[in-house]
Amino acid sequence: MKTGNRTVRRFWGAQAASLSFSAACRKALQTFTTRNGCHSQGASASCRRRQASSLCSPETRRNPFWPVALLIVPIFYLASCAAPDTQHQIVVSTREQKLALIDRGNVVAIYPVSTSKFGLGDWRGSRYTPLGKMQIAQKIGDNASPGTVFKDRRRTGEIVAPDSPGRDPIVTRILWLRGLEAQNANALSRDIYIHGTPEERRIGTPASYGCIRMRSSDIIQLYDIVGTGAAVTIVNAPLAAAVPSLVSAHSMADTNAAPFVMR
Template sequence: MILQRHAEDRPAIKAGFGEPPKPTGQRPVLPRVVATPLLALLLLFLVSSCATVDRRHQVIVSIPEQRMALLKDGAPLATYPVSTSKFGLGDLPGTSWTPLGKLEIAKKIGAGAPSGAAFKNRRPTGEIVPPDAPGRDVIVSRILWLRGAEAQNQRAFARFIYIHGTPEERNIGLPVSYGCIRMRSQDVIELFAIVGNGAVVKIENQPLESLVPGLKPVPDRFVSTHNFAPTQIR
């Protein structure tokens, strides 16, 4: 009787409104049939994202030598002169210091841009700045945006610490930057083409020969080296 009373309390179904669908003889499409391709695409994206992380190359920067070593599978591939901060080392907000420790390449910006192409807020301005153009101190050619991997450099990404090209090539080999790691245009273009996102970058306050076994020392680490080509060790 209770069940009957409940049934009688329900409002009558009007024709055309809430009427149960008539059987069509076709099997209903289950949600999992739609979800399966989406799940496959998601898994493919995750796998491809992991595959693009560069674990074969490593960049090591020596502060006292103002020099960078590029490694592949742990073996030296090339070295380049660089320029780090003229203000000092560290990662405090509001400073122009170069951070120390282990970082990684988070973003690569400027692929295909001509040598000397100027960037502002990581966007090309359309201007080409030649090496040692008087009165020009802008970011050129390529940008490799770094993300800190340790507590001592966790603000590096938010502080816009890059490896980038500079028109002030006469000063490469000396600490004159505002926190970033500067390179000659030809060198940063070459580095950009070799390393990928996720590649480890280590910035250390030690000579390269103590960080990279088998690497030859620089005769005079304090002289600007903007006139010599990268030391190829292939």
């Protein structure tokens, strides 16, 4: 650590007046996680391996923030290992183009969505929407403005308005799905997401390239409720057939069983 300490002394000698320790910590986290597309909320195992590799690279060791990062990254890793969300469940009906959010067995919201216009399946290189049981592997887009464009799960800095002519990027939020069955084993590697879309006029009809699209306002609401590890089931059947507890919005409102949102 002598080299690291000399680096720190040179660095603090030059900038001690303008940079606090907490600011250095924030800068270290930004340097070693943002460039890898990794975030503390829902960071995957592969993501954490990239972070560890990044910390040991010669390029990183030359960074004056490196000794600071070595002190705080273990805390960062602990924060990334939060317990999976077992309270919430998502069920998507490709037949009805709807998504139901379930909280402890109660359906609390139903949103219109858009699944693949090419059909259903999970073949490598295909543009189909996979069926079956999955889970949220990673959440991406904390605090992004509605319409924020993502490319390779990174913010580009651009914001696109709903229904902008000729524009169809991934926007606002991303819930990256991991398949749990043979019939959807390729979902993670195929980058199957629940995400926002600027093509909001097409929500409610099959229009995607394999993902489940939502309006920006809806994906923000869903993203803020569910956590990593939450169960996701995609079925080619009506929601009522897949969710036995599903009742009409009017019946639920009458019984006050749960706050219900029908978009």
